[in-house]
Amino acid sequence: MNNSEHKLKSNKEPRPPKACGWMAEFENEHDLLHAAEKVRDAGYTKTDAFTPFPVHGIDHALGIKPTILPFIVLCAGLTGLCTALLMQWWMNGVDYKYIISGKPFGITPASIPVSFELTILFSAFTSVLGMLALNGLPKFSNPVFTSAKFDRATNDRFFLYVDATDKYYNRESVRELLSSVDANSLDEVMEDSTPSEMPRAILLGALLLVLAGLIPSAIVLNMRSSFSDLPRWHVFFDMDFQPKKKPQQTTTIFKDGRSMRPQVPGTISRGQLEQQDPFYLGYDPMKVTSLDTDKQIYVSAVDSTAASPSLDATVQPPAASPAGGAPNLPFLDKLPIEANEENIKLGKTKYEIYCSACHGYAGFGDGLVAKRAASLAQDTWAPPSSLHLDRVQKQPVGQIFHTISKGQGKMASYASSITPQERWSIVLYVKALQRSRNANIDDVPVEQRGSLTEPTPSQTK
Ligand code: HEC
Numbered sequence: 434m435n436n437s438e439h440k441l442k443s444n445k446e447p448r449p450p451k452a453c454g455w456m457a458e459f460e461n462e463h464d465l466l467h468a469a470e471k472v473r474d475a476g477y478t479k480t481d482a483f484t485p486f487p488v489h490g491i492d493h494a495l496g497i498k499p500t501i502l503p504f505i506v507l508c509a510g511l512t513g514l515c516t517a518l519l520m521q522w523w524m525n526g527v528d529y530k531y532i533i534s535g536k537p538f539g540i541t542p543a544s545i546p547v548s549f550e551l552t553i554l555f556s557a558f559t560s561v562l563g564m565l566a567l568n569g570l571p572k573f574s575n576p577v578f579t580s581a582k583f584d585r586a587t588n589d590r591f592f593l594y595v596d597a598t599d600k601y602y603n604r605e606s607v608r609e610l611l612s613s614v615d616a617n618s619l620d621e622v623m624e625d626s627t628p629s630e631m632p633r634a635i636l637l638g639a640l641l642l643v644l645a646g647l648i649p650s651a652i653v654l655n656m657r658s659s660f661s662d663l664p665r666w667h668v669f670f671d672m673d674f675q676p677k678k679k680p681q682q683t684t685t686i687f688k689d690g691r692s693m694r695p696q697v698p699g700t701i702s703r704g705q706l707e708q709q710d711p712f713y714l715g716y717d718p719m720k721v722t723s724l725d726t727d728k729q730i731y732v733s734a735v736d737s738t739a740a741s742p743s744l745d746a747t748v749q750p751p752a753a754s755p756a757g758g759a760p761n762l763p764f765l766d767k768l769p770i771e772a773n774e775e776n777i778k779l780g781k782t783k784y785e786i787y788c789s790a791c792h793g794y795a796g797f798g799d800g801l802v803a804k805r806a807a808s809l810a811q812d813t814w815a816p817p818s819s820l821h822l823d824r825v826q827k828q829p830v831g832q833i834f835h836t837i838s839k840g841q842g843k844m845a846s847y848a849s850s851i852t853p854q855e856r857w858s859i860v861l862y863v864k865a866l867q868r869s870r871n872a873n874i875d876d877v878p879v880e881q882r883g884s885l886t887e888p889t890p891s892q893t894k
Contacts, residue, residue: 456594456619457614459593465488469494472593473496475610479595483586509555576623593611707853711769716765759832766830777861780855780861815843
């Protein structure tokens, strides 16, 4: 506000400044203490002292009672504690019962940190806000500032002030009382007559700040109610963008331009040793040649004239065979495990766990899953084959092993859930199932043949 405005304002309301109280100035703290005691004994309580340094005993001399702030803070702390306990009891024990590490619901030792934090939080805020409130702060101006003498309060003078709002205040009697003490001077403190309105520039600035403060919330609100195809804002990049090569990309680092590097000839990487062993493959990799090349690409293990010299020494694992086509590999036709009772039992257990759901307990492709799928009559279902089909019967054991390991057509691979040993046992059991449907009289021990009867129609299936 500029001067002309100021004048205009004061012209509008010509009011003599009000007296706010008396202020006595002292040379030293002893006089001040003495005067303060006198004022206190006269019963005045709305008093204050201003000194350039802390004066011991001044609060006693002024009759200032100890503050009740600690008590208020204690109450606030207890409120915080109760709030935290109630909140956690209600959240974990009533509103959203959720088992966390098997702990009981409601209040547990795990509630201590939150209770501690809320106790501190409530106390801290109450200390600060309570201190401000009890002191009547913030106060932008004090009438004592109007006196030019008062500037020395921070330098070498001591002041005692009696406020006009005191219960027993009487202008004359206070003046008399203060004249009787050994004061340098005694002045009546007048009201601060400078305008009390906030300058318009500050108001405007504050308004702008408040408006600017609304911008982030407005952006968040907008984002929560609208859609965007753009990726999220990336504030922290972490390692999200880094120079690297993905499979099938090209590179300029190597002469052949391939970022995926082939195996060094003659080496076997970890976990690939199994790929050299018929026990794990179901076929003999050493016998694989460039077979059936229009259907499948197997790089020769023995033929050193193969196209890519860098792939020479490695047998590539057979890729999933083209739809419907059976892989043409030198499958084992003899089981690499013993056909004993233990293995048959293992095979039966594993077959019933992993295969029967689709292929049925007897292998006719009539498992529960197959039946259910058929009853849904959706044309997307590929029925599991009967293991008694002529085609499957004729398959060498290695091929069935391969079917379990790699999958076949619509059937998925079970290699991750069934160990090779168990897979061979399943093959053994499948072979036993197949044999059971094609037995002839020679399979029955001679001494038991007499007890056989003619099969019923249902048994001839
Ligand atoms: C989720 C159902 C399902 C399970 C479980 C399942 N199969 Fe199959 N299986 C199929 C289907 C479907 C086919 C027919 C695949 C094709 O020809 O597309 C099939 C085909 C086969 C074949 C014939 C492959 C050929 O060459 O035609 C054999 C052998 C076989 N399964 C064995 C097994 C064994 C052993 C298990 C247990 C480890 C098993 N399956 C578990 C669904 C299943």
